[in-house]
Amino acid sequence: MLKQLEMYLQYPFVRYALIVGVLIALSSSLLGVPLVLKRFSFIGDSLSHVAFGAMAVAAVMKLTNEMLLILPITVLSAVLLLRSGQKAKVKGDAALAMISVASLGFGYLIMNIFGPSANLSGDVCTILFGSTSILTLSVKEVWLCAVLSVLTVLAFVLLYNRIFAVTFDEDFAAATGANVKLQQTLFAVITAVIIVLAMNLVGSLLTSALIIFPALSAMRIFKSFRSVTICAAILSVLCALLGIVISILAGTPVGSTIVAVHAAVFGLSWIIGKMQKAG
Amino acid sequence: MALLTVKDLSIGYDGQVILSGLNFAVNAGDYLCIVGENGAGKTTLMRTLLHLQEPLGGEILTGDGLAAGEIGYLPQQTAVQKDFPASVREIVLSGCRGRCGIKPFYGRKEKLLAEENMARMGIGELAGRCYRELSGGQQQRVLLARALCAAKKLLLLDEPVSGLDPKVTAEMYGLIEGLRRDGMAIIMISHDLSAAVRYASHILHIGRQLFYGTTETYKVSETGKYFLKSAEEGGINA
Ligand SMILES: Nc1ncnc2c1ncn2[C@@H]1O[C@H](COP(=O)(O)OP(=O)(O)OP(=O)(O)O)[C@@H](O)[C@H]1O
Numbered sequence: 001m002l003k004q005l006e007m008y009l010q011y012p013f014v015r016y017a018l019i020v021g022v023l024i025a026l027s028s029s030l031l032g033v034p035l036v037l038k039r040f041s042f043i044g045d046s047l048s049h050v051a052f053g054a055m056a057v058a059a060v061m062k063l064t065n066e067m068l069l070i071l072p073i074t075v076l077s078a079v080l081l082l083r084s085g086q087k088a089k090v091k092g093d094a095a096l097a098m099i100s101v102a103s104l105g106f107g108y109l110i111m112n113i114f115g116p117s118a119n120l121s122g123d124v125c126t127i128l129f130g131s132t133s134i135l136t137l138s139v140k141e142v143w144l145c146a147v148l149s150v151l152t153v154l155a156f157v158l159l160y161n162r163i164f165a166v167t168f169d170e171d172f173a174a175a176t177g178a179n180v181k182l183q184q185t186l187f188a189v190i191t192a193v194i195i196v197l198a199m200n201l202v203g204s205l206l207t208s209a210l211i212i213f214p215a216l217s218a219m220r221i222f223k224s225f226r227s228v229t230i231c232a233a234i235l236s237v238l239c240a241l242l243g244i245v246i247s248i249l250a251g252t253p254v255g256s257t258i259v260a261v262h263a264a265v266f267g268l269s270w271i272i273g274k275m276q277k278a279g
Numbered sequence: 280m281a282l283l284t285v286k287d288l289s290i291g292y293d294g295q296v297i298l299s300g301l302n303f304a305v306n307a308g309d310y311l312c313i314v315g316e317n318g319a320g321k322t323t324l325m326r327t328l329l330h331l332q333e334p335l336g337g338e339i340l341t342g343d344g345l346a347a348g349e350i351g352y353l354p355q356q357t358a359v360q361k362d363f364p365a366s367v368r369e370i371v372l373s374g375c376r377g378r379c380g381i382k383p384f385y386g387r388k389e390k391l392l393a394e395e396n397m398a399r400m401g402i403g404e405l406a407g408r409c410y411r412e413l414s415g416g417q418q419q420r421v422l423l424a425r426a427l428c429a430a431k432k433l434l435l436l437d438e439p440v441s442g443l444d445p446k447v448t449a450e451m452y453g454l455i456e457g458l459r460r461d462g463m464a465i466i467m468i469s470h471d472l473s474a475a476v477r478y479a480s481h482i483l484h485i486g487r488q489l490f491y492g493t494t495e496t497y498k499v500s501e502t503g504k505y506f507l508k509s510a511e512e513g514g515i516n517a
């Protein structure tokens with residue numbers, strides 16, 4: 001097994017996949033903690049569907065650099081969604097579901113009608129579940145992912161105290177001088193960027209798993225914001241590494257394997273949490 | 280100029296005015312108590328003063344170089360989710376955020392201030408505990424310590440003593456007295472009328488009758504006499 005892994009590691013595309021996987025896992029888990037706590041996890045889901053729609057359009061237009069279209073569209077949607085989600089809770093919910101389903105349907109439709117390739121279901125499957133895309137990354141894409149994830153982690157660390165204050169008690173933060181609106185917009189932009197990146201790793205349907213699972217698992221075990229954040233980051237990186245390695249060795253799809261590992265870890269954390277309570 | 284001047288203010292929700300014609304001012308060292316029945320609009324007024332909601336008319340002027348980062352606030356209710364992971368220390372420290380300006384992290388000064396205020400509220404031993412596992416009164420003290428960390432010139436308290444035991448309540452009033460003597464302005468919503476007239480320098484009574492003035496004039500005013508009497512008689516708190 002180890003020999004086999006060693007052999008695979010000699011291929012650059014495997015190394016790229018590991019690097020990008022770890023970076024994306026790290027940044028998405030950091031964002032996940034406040035998103036889950038603010039009950040915004042559904043926004044991650046909707047955004048990934050929007051990104052799918054954008055990707056379909058990009059594929060049909062045969063853009064060489066799909067990111068140039070997908071990123072701005074997703075960022076814009078994120079800002080609009082987070083803003084509207086603030087104002088009307090119930091209506092915002094329905095609007096989210098609508099946007100999310102419409103993007104999915106519309107994306108598939110245009111791929112179906114204008115799609116360039118004969119292997120339509122294969123293409124759609126790749127976008128939805130990221131079956132192989134992480135193993136076909138170019139050096140350029142690796143750099144883009146690396147730079148964006150490092151920027152995200154940096155922004156998170158620098159804004160950590162503000163993020164905690166606004167997540168815990170928005171009114172108090174606003175009353176004592178925090179620019180809540182600006183911060184939320186910034187947060188929405190970063191979330192969108194990470195979701196687009198995460199699509200490369202696990203595909204559009206599974207991105208929200210990368211955001212939600214680490215935070216939820218960490219929250220079973222730990223009880224302070226800092227320990228939950230750190231635990232989520234570590235869990236996320238380990239799960240991504242393990243998932244990628246398993247998928248390479250066993251030949252399973254990368255995205256689903258990572259998500260399966262996350263689900264198993266969540267189960268474990270749940271049991272540990274229960275045991276802590278009992279003991 | 281006063282720290283806060285309110286001119287002909289109207290407050291309410293979604294264009295529906297619940298209270299209008301409010302006029303008052305708060306200077307450094309003032310201790311303003313806002314009293315009135317349940318639903319009179321006290322919390323709404325405080326949230327409007329803090330710009331958490333839009334005034335429906337009139338003006339709120341700030342003076343004496345009062346900046347948003349110098350205001351402490353204790354909300355009446357904090358809608359924290361049941362499963363929010365946050366330790367007492369993290370929450371109290373978050374009150375120092377406004378002091379840091381653009382500095383990303385808390386320094387020694389802020390950490391010391393947080394420890395001090397936790398000790399003041401008697402929650403020093405709870406520092407590492409999870410907020411959601413505390414009793415209601417303990418949670419209130421945590422939020423008070425956070426408000427004290429944030430307050431430099433002005434402290435707004437929405438029913439600070441509700442849920443506190445008599446000993447901590449007395450200490451709380453003493454603490455506020457001390458802060459006031461150091462020049463901090465206090466705006467406090469309270470149903471404890473006897474304490475209000477004992478400690479406050481000014482009273483704002485809102486409801487069907489509006490009253491604003493010093494505590495001395497309140498005691499001899501019609502509104503004040505009526506409410507003080509009914510509070511004494513039936514233990515009805517205004
Ligand atoms: N979010 C809201 N939307 C619409 N109306 C509201 C809202 N919150 C409060 N109100 C109404 O505004 C009025 C004033 O409420 P407010 O909370 O300011 O009262 P209060 O004086 O603080 O009462 P209490 O002593 O019970 O705290 C009430 O009649 C209430 O029904």
Ligand SMILES: [Mg+2]
Nearest residue numbers: 321322323355
């Ligand atoms: Mg109130």
